[in-house]
Amino acid sequence: MENSQDYVIEMLHITKEFPGIIANDDITLQLRRGEIHALLGENGAGKSTLMSVLFGLYQPEKGQILYNGKEVKINDPNDATALGIGMVHQHFKLVDVFTVLDNIILGAETVKHGFIQKAEARKKVEELSEKYGLHVDLDAKVEDITVGMQQRVEILKMLYRDNEILIFDEPTAVLTPQEIEELMTTMKGFAAEGKSILFISHKLNEILEVSDRVTVLRKGKYIGTINTAETNAQELSNMMVGRPVQLEVVKDEAKPTDVVLKTEHLTCPSHIHKNKKAVKDVSFELHKGEILCIAGIDGNGQTELVRAISGLDRKGVTGKIIINGEDVSGAPVDVHSKNMSHIPEDRHRHGLILDFTLENNMVLQRFKEPQFQTRGFINQKAVREYSDRLIEEYDVRSGQGSITIARSMSGGNQQKAILAREIDRDKEVILAVQPTRGLDVGAIESVHSRLVAERDKGKGVLLISLELDEVLSLSDRILVIYEGEIVADVKASEITAQELGLYMSGAKRMERKEA
């Protein structure tokens, strides 16, 4: 029989409020020793908040936390560390200009006579990284390493502090499929050693693969805890969203018509190595009424291609870009965006001004239009009405509606806001770059159906995606990019995942007839 001794951590009836929103409403979560416990919920369901409470970053208004059956008070992360709790945050907390080693030992330095014992620390870190196969370059600066390696640094930080309870807040959102595989293996290894793991994700297949039990939250409320072995993707997503969810994209056969976006021999310099080419002689045509996907493994020139097509990069770019019949090669962003919406890859860096209110973000490109201003003065009422309409129509959830500061919104709702803004601009071309990155199934469903609806209205959708599932289910036609070149041009219905994988990894290429 199970008694409370089996639980290493129990969070009982936790309630945490923010202005205008109850982020956690009477939530109970019990973590067994040595298990991988998944925490599942839509964006904004309160998962990060609950974990921050456990890690001592927030104080709950109500509820208690038990550690090995005894009540404890976690006032700050130091208390959490003392209990052996470690956390990898959704947005990493590393010092960019420090080396990897310095980041790992920061705050837990061994000091002798006032000097940091780096050699000792290095040895310990090297042993840990060896033991768990967490490869990192200890002397590289954090700003120079990949996101995947940054995450391994965060994991090593926890191990270095001998943490036994490990919290992973959406660790897979930023990783490539290969890195995700590795992370899963690492986590299983930890659990086998007796470490207890809290794993946050909204990718159902990952949860099904790696976890022992799942706790589901919805809109700040506790829905239930079930054994992973006894459930399936459909049941989990229904619990999470609160209604039956369509996991597959529903769409009719595409009816492509005129060409609406065209590139001719587009060549772009690489961002990292200035004298190399990241995009090589790329020519393609996007038609009205189709979703064309550029598929490929991250870093094969997608970023540069997008920046050229959107007009952000002009230096060193050669070839032609024609949007809606107008040659925009070499023109600034506003000329490109005249006939094109752009859902950017990085919503924090490019998509939103995080310190602005939601309503001000909604009119980011449009505030100079006559409806929002009279003789240079912003028409605040019109902006508010417009923003309220988009919020309503696209179900953007936030604490205070139009006047919410964008920074305080959850990632999924930030993305919905961007989507609302871009789709409502009603342009001929929609450039959608990883539009569902980090989103939960409910939100993905709505993004997908919006894009399909726009296609059916006769828009041309250019989708850039790294996720095989999305590429195969959403697009009508697929171009595979490998090392800056288009190596395949196929109909989505005529290719399998395996074959696509071969093209993406460069193992296979297709001779293309000149466009």
Added chain:
Amino acid sequence: MKEKFFERKSVQSVTASIVSILIGLIIGAVVITIVGLSDSSLGIDSVKEGVSLIFAGLFSTGRNAAGTLTWGFNGQNFGNMLFRATPLIMTGLSVAFAYKTGLFNIGAPGQYLMGTMTSLMIALSLPSDRISPVIIWIIAFICAMLAGAVWGAIPGFFKAVLNTNEVIACIMTNWIAANLVTWLFDISNLKNEVESTKMGYIYKTTYNGVATAKLGLDKIFMGSQINAGIIVAILFAIAINIVINRTTFGYELRACGSNRQASEYAGLKSKRNIVFSMAIAGALSAAGAALYNLAGNTEFFWSTYQSLPAIGFNGIPVALLASTNPIGCIFSAIFMSMLDIAGLQLTNLTAYNEYISSVIVAVIVYLSAFSLVIRNMVVKVVNRKKEGGKK
């Protein structure tokens, strides 16, 4: 859901500023007490007088025949306070405006100097017997603003094009301005028309009739230097507040300051906007200089190129104390000038020296930099009260 009074951001900012000011004043009072008690020539009665002057020097009217301090409305004090506040409001606005658009303008002293030089040179060299002094005043004022705009635009330009830090570029342009002003005054033919002292030069515009209109303010505040400049400064503050918060131009500048990449993505011209922001900031500082130097009853004493005008630097605490709110700058600048006046009263009426008031200003300057921290403390107290009320 309606926010409670103390939960409003603006109320919290103002509370934080008032807390900073009170701490500054209390520390000043402590210094006065310590100095008073440790100096045999002062003693406990001087301490009482000193402390009361620090808090209420503005209302001091001198000493009566019996030798005790007298209190009441002092038009001269009030007028001079407003007069001194005028350029401070402008440099405060300059810093606040740049800050709202994501830039730290530490170049106000240099911009102020360029404004000083331009306004004086034009006012002194245009023939006031042929051109009406009012026209000269206007030309000098506008040219000063242009010179300040150019001077502010330079660091802005380097930031926009080469992505150099505007703080470093501003510090450099400050010293370039200092040397440039020395040199230009040195070689200018204005030399004959001004008094030259051993250490430097004194320029004034009184003799050729160029002076800011008084609009009867000197009748209200008898015996002070006040003129309509304070009204101009207040109008500038209101205008800047409207530009930042209500116009598409202000929106665009704020967007670029807050997230340059997102602004570029949205098709805004971020480089141009950075230059604009700094140019406007520069013009505001220089306008402050023009308002001061064209007053007609001021002197510009430029002894050496080894110092920069304090009014420029004081724009930073003025802006911070106002939480970079343009309207707030009016009040924080007036408050800083009030301390000046209190310091003068302290020197005139007691054996203390005026540097005590500098100490207080210094403390407030430091605290104003922490005004955000203090604001967070205010927020915490408010929240704790709220939770306590619920239980």
